[in-house]
Amino acid sequence: MLNKNFYEETFDKFKDSWGEESEMRMCIEEMSELTKELCKFIRYSKNDKSKENDEKLEQIKKNIIEETADVLICASQIKRIFGDSAVEEVMDYKIQRGRKIVDKWIEEHKN
């Protein structure tokens, strides 16, 4: 990965050049592109096995990787615009809360 400073400088250039609204619109667009690819992956995964379907799935996997990168870039920019540390604080809270829930679920579902 590139270094953090390069990322931050580039995010600032995007925002300063095109504006915050443009960055928000781009994030919405990229999230919808990832949504579409994930829906396609689930749909094609349920099809009967064939060479054509396997090739389609491989292409969809590549698209998911690309769209995930796009979403993470845009989400990083949104995080930067609205406050990195505020978002990180909520992330920590939600990850800890989720961890407690999953640990409890695992404990309850041991055989």
Ligand SMILES: [Mg+2]
């Ligand atoms: Mg995209």
